[in-house]
Amino acid sequence: MLLNYLRIVYRNLLKNKAFSFINIFGLSVGMAAFLLIMQYVRFERSYEDFNTNATNISRITLDVYNGSGYVVTDCETHAPMGPMLKEKMPEVQDFVRMYHCDGLVDIKAGTQKFLEEGIYFADPSAVRIFTLNVLHGNATQALTDPFQTVITASIAKKYFGRVNVVDEPIEINKQVYTIKSVIEDLPENTHLKFGILLSHASLSKLYGYKEDEWYGNNEYTYLLMLPGTDLVSFNKKLEALSATLKDKLNNARYVAEPIKDIHLYSNKTYEPEVNGNAKAVYFLLIIAIFIIVIAW
Numbered sequence: 103m104l105l106n107y108l109r110i111v112y113r114n115l116l117k118n119k120a121f122s123f124i125n126i127f128g129l130s131v132g133m134a135a136f137l138l139i140m141q142y143v144r145f146e147r148s149y150e151d152f153n154t155n156a157t158n159i160s161r162i163t164l165d166v167y168n169g170s171g172y173v174v175t176d177c178e179t180h181a182p183m184g185p186m187l188k189e190k191m192p193e194v195q196d197f198v199r200m201y202h203c204d205g206l207v208d209i210k211a212g213t214q215k216f217l218e219e220g221i222y223f224a225d226p227s228a229v230r231i232f233t234l235n236v237l238h239g240n241a242t243q244a245l246t247d248p249f250q251t252v253i254t255a256s257i258a259k260k261y262f263g264r265v266n267v268v269d270e271p272i273e274i275n276k277q278v279y280t281i282k283s284v285i286e287d288l289p290e291n292t293h294l295k296f297g298i299l300l301s302h303a304s305l306s307k308l309y310g311y312k313e314d315e316w317y318g319n320n321e322y323t324y325l326l327m328l329p330g331t332d333l334v335s336f337n338k339k340l341e342a343l344s345a346t347l348k349d350k351l352n353n354a355r356y357v358a359e360p361i362k363d364i365h366l367y368s369n370k371t372y373e374p375e376v377n378g379n380a381k382a383v384y385f386l387l388i389i390a391i392f393i394i395v396i397a398w
Contacts, residue, residue, distance in 0.1 A: 132397020139390035146383045149291045149365035153233045155326060158195075159361040160333065162187070162323040162340075163370055167353035175357070175370040179323045181313045183356065184225075191339065193331045198227040199302060200294065200322040202374065210273035211261035218257075221274070221298045223305055228252075229283075231326045232294075239268040239283030245301040251279040252299040254287045274300065277308065293364045294322070294374050316350040322374065325358065333358055 150156045162183060164176045184197030201223035209216040226245040228234070229252075234241060237255055244252045251272065258267045258281075270281045279300060288295055305311035327336070337357055344355040359368060366380040 129397050132393050136390050136394040136397070139386050139393070143383055143387050143390070145291060146366065146378050149293060149378075150362045151291065152289050153292075153361070155231060155233070156362055157360075158327045158329055158331070159231060160325045160327055160336075160358040161361055161364060162325065163357050163359060163368075164319055164351075165355045165357055167355070169353065176319060177322060177368070177370045177372045177374075178319045179321055179356065180316050180319045180350070181311075181321055182316060184321075184323045184325070185313075187325060190343070191336070193328050193336055194325050195328055196227050196231055196326040198225045198231045198324050200224050200228070200324070201302065201305060201320060202322070203300075208275055209261070211270075214261065216261065218297065220296045221300065222296050223302045224299045225302045227326075228299060231324060234288075235286040237284045237286060238266045239281075241283040241285060244282035245299060246303070248301055248304045248307045249277065249279045250282045250301040250304075252283045252285060253281055254285055254297045256287050257297045258284050274298070277304075279304075291365075293368075293377070316347075324361065333360065 150159075153159060161177070162179050164179050166173045166176060181199065184199050187194045188197050203219075203221040203223070206217040206219055207221050209218045224245060226242065228245065229236070229241040234252075239252075241252060244250055251274070253261075253267070253272075255265050258265050261267075261272065262270065265284055267281050267284060271278050272281055273279075287297075302313075306313070327333075340356045340358060344351055364373075364377070366378045366383060369377045
């Protein structure tokens with residue numbers, strides 16, 4: 103019976119070659135367009151999924167006010183905020199501060215010189231909070247002392263021609279650092295892309311940076327929250343805490359946002375990279391559904 107049906111279909115296709123070609127070609131193009139759009143939508147919505155702690159990681163941002171009028175939200179916060187929240191808020195299990203080296207940075211490895219971007223000073227907790235797959239070295243101890251660094255496998259190959267470069271020296275902005283660990287490259291679906299992490303303790307040695315002073319908000323601060331933490335309630339506590347810090351913050355207020363919301367929904371000042379657009383992604387999803395329905 104099935105073979106008979108197939109013969110009938112085949113004969114009908116031969117009788118109406120032009121019509122059959124148009125239908126099959128249209129269906130093929132429609133399915134291809136649908137699959138390509140869905141692949142893009144899936145990628146845009148997968149940001150930070152590689153982090154096993156993604157559902158429990160939040161970033162602290164700073165709402166800035168002029169009197170009672172809202173001005174802007176800044177992604178960078180003050181250095182003492184992370185330690186303070188870990189001490190005062192039972193919901194906060196850990197924190198990591200990321201201080202971005204703006205622009206291109208001079209790198210020297212052996213006799214070779216490079217210009218590199220995507221470099222951050224980071225607390226040792228970066229390895230505990232973010233899912234960084236360690237290839238060589240002890241990453242949990244790699245950022246504890248001044249002038250230590252963690253680099254990715256692609257950076258190691260680029261600079262040294264091999265991956266295992268633990269304890270090799272590398273000169274960054276004319277300061278020698280020791281490579282203490284090598285990690286896998288980060289995936290593309292993360293808003294925080296870096297190839298080199300420098301120990302946060304280096305800042306005080308380089309610039310006299312004091313981690314207990316509130317003179318500037320220059321750090322991205324990420325929190326590892328207790329599972330099940332209600333961010334709405336937590337943000338109310340942050341607002342109350344901000345009020346007690348009015349002499350330091352003026353009228354600014356701290357707000358926590360889920361790390362998975364950053365790429366599509368954040369779009370604040372000083373984002374580490376250009377954000378995506380949630381409305382555009384959902385609009386493309388609707389278009390993809392229309393395309394496949396029309397094609398069928």
